[in-house]
Amino acid sequence: MKIKVLDTTLRDGEQTPGVSLTTKEKFRIATQLDEIGIDFIEAGSAITSEGERKSIKEITKQGFNAEILSFSRPLKGDIDYCLECDVDAVNLVVPTSELHIHDKLNKTPDELIDLSNNAIDYCKDHGLTIELSAEDASRSDVDFLKSVYVEAIDHGADRLCVCDTVGILTPDSSYDLFTKLSDLKAPISCHCHNDFGLAVANTLSAIKGGAVEIHTTINGIGERAGNTSFEESVVSIDRLLPDFSTDIKINQIYNVSKLVARLTGVYIQPNKAIVGENAFSHESGIHSDGIIKNSATYEPMTPELVGRTRKFIIGKHMGTHGLNSRLEELGLQVNEIQLQQICDDVKELADKGKTVTDVDLEIIADNVLAIDHEDRxxxxxxxxxxxxxxxxxxxxxxxxxxxxxxxxxxxxxxxxxxxxxxxxxxxxxxxxxxxxxxxxxxxxxxxxxxxxxxxxxxxxxxxxxxxxxxxxxxxxxxxxxxxxxxxxx
CATH class of the missing domain: 3.30.160.270 (Alpha-isopropylmalate synthase LeuA, regulatory domain)
Structure with a gap:
């Protein structure tokens, strides 16, 4: 089954504390998202500001293959700004938990449904595609949630979205929730937050439970602990869920990840799956030896799959096989005795707490090789x-x-x-x-x-x-x- 991807890096991702993208930066990211095969791009929230609307308009006029959406509350004013930006669709966000309906909106459940239905009618009257996102759906009464969705479908909503707004789902509860909603007569999507570090796992469980679309951000950026990581979700679907696939060009994932990191200034931790600098790096001698013989021994995928290259790290845990591979990359040929001496010298330097760089390795190798030359x-x-x-x-x-x-x-x-x-x-x-x-x-x-x-x-x-x-x-x-x-x- 084909899984669609809605990327909200330009809206939910930009809500990361300290991140504010210019129109040019948003356009660059949107262009990369379209080229990599994203199905739906949430370009921003049109109600936010004049600058935000300028950015959305710049994206909508490009004729991208992806459907372009704007975030919108179920309010006529929000929707009018979306129409001004000429978006294809709206991500119409409607709170459905008692906490949000009563404490945030000060409304009754019936008033909330009327608000939702009226907004859908207004969108449809103006030719907009609608994805109705139930905010805080994971803490909503399931029967009430279903009634909101059924009413939305009757009024013409095109897609439905379950939002785990504060990231409280677990893989088991995510699967159960989406299974209960799988009989609804509209495509259903999953929007997870990472407050407990479970966003990707919950997203994969949602797919197994019946979701046919996922919401993600590049590098998992977003408010608080962030959103579902695009790269982790897409590669997991490709590698771990054989019955499902996406249209994403996986070999371009690293490039778009680095672009977003550079433009947002949000640091990618070295041990982050798929795109972290250590994701395909090996220092252990046992691992390096196995990788050289057959990469599948210690890698669940090849780095080339996601546009990466493998690295052998020079350090005290490195064995002779990995060390020899690095020496060959530096253009140095050694015999077994010289290789062992270089390995011993590297470990001696690393034991002193020093990071062993390529420069260190070259100097150590030169000393061991005892190159016979006379300096000019x-x-x-x-x-x-x-x-x-x-x-x-x-x-x-x-x-x-x-x-x-x-x-x-x-x-x-x-x-x-x-x-x-x-x-x-x-x-x-x-x-x-x-x-x-x-x-x-x-x-x-x-x-x-x-x-x-x-x-x-x-x-x-x-x-x-x-x-x-x-x-x-x-x-x-x-x-x-x-x-x-x-x-x-």
Whole structure:
């Protein structure tokens, strides 16, 4: 059975605290949602503001394949704003729990049904498709909920939605509720919140109970603990529910996830399923070995399925198989003895609490491989003049191919001046410094300084390191070491 997807990232997702999207940002997200195969896009809530209506209009005029909706209360004013935005449909939200009807609206159940029916009639008179969403349906009396839905169908509602507004369903109660509503003569959808971390599980149970449409947000963003995660739901349907499917282009999921994270500024936790940075990362030696032999040993799906790539993490838990795979990716070939020594050195460094980067790995490998080379460039001397009223100036003496060269430079600080003094020499001029990082290895004012840099020449990028008590010497040595490596390669 085909399951339809309504994405409410641009409405419910934007209600995430601290998130406010511009018209251009909403348009970019809507375009990606349409391209990935979303069936229904809730573009916003037209009643909210003039800026919101501008954003919705920008989306509706594009002629997307997806049906474009606006959120609306069962009020004529809300519906008129939806019509002004030229949406295809409205997500007409009607509270159905006693708590909401009495305490929030101060109405009787009969008055609520009349309000709902009148709003549906007004929408139908103006040619709108209607999805009637029962707010707080999971805490509503089921018989009353059914009566609201039956009346809505009689007045022309096209689809029905059960909203678990405060996320109190469990997979069992979700299945039971949707089973009880499955005899209604209209398609029924599921809108879950994640207050207890069960939104995706409840959504999957709703599908088994008879839901044919799900409401989601990208990365599960939304108010409080968020909404049903789009990527987790869609991939779970594809992988875990063999009798159901969607029209979503699953291999584009990661791209849209990163876009929404970037535009909303909402951080994706590293261990988040499907799209978290650790979702397809492996450090354990046992896991890495199994993955290399057959990825199914420790992955329920291939990373390529969702537009990802696999990563082997360098650390003390890494085994030789995963380490060798990473070395090969870095272009380093080693024998078994060298591989074991590199592995031992990596673990020794990790045991000291240091994160082992690719730069560390390359340096460790270079030391183990004992590469026999003679550097063309050698640092002989660095002299610095700096003070409160003096432009930092550096003079460097280096030897290039047995020719000694003395050069000077100025900069914003002594390190900058030293690097500038080197860069103005011919052999350095087509080398770009693209990354510079400093760590203090030990404590105190006499600490050893670890300078790590990345240099680029043409399409070739190399990393290099300099470790000295003096940050200037460490920086210059790292720079020269990097250029020597570029020249060798």
């Amino acid at each position: 460039i050698r640092l002989d001397e660095v002299t610095i003049v700096s003070g409160n009223k003096v432009m930092p100036t550096a003079s460097v003496k280096i030897t290039i191919d047995d020719e000694q060269i003395l050069n000077a430079g100025v900069g914003l600080g002594p390190v900058d001046a030293s690097i500038n003094a080197i860069k103005s020499i011919d052999i350095f001029r087509d080398v770009d410094l693209i990354e510079y990082h400093v760590d203090s290895i030990t404590g105190g004012t006499d600490a050893f300084i670890d300078v790590i840099i990345k240099l680029q020449k043409g399409e070739k990028v190399v990393s290099a390191r300099g470790t000295e008590p003096d940050i200037i010497n460490a920086s210059v040595k790292a720079y020269i070491a990097g250029v020597n490596r570029l020249l060798r390669e």
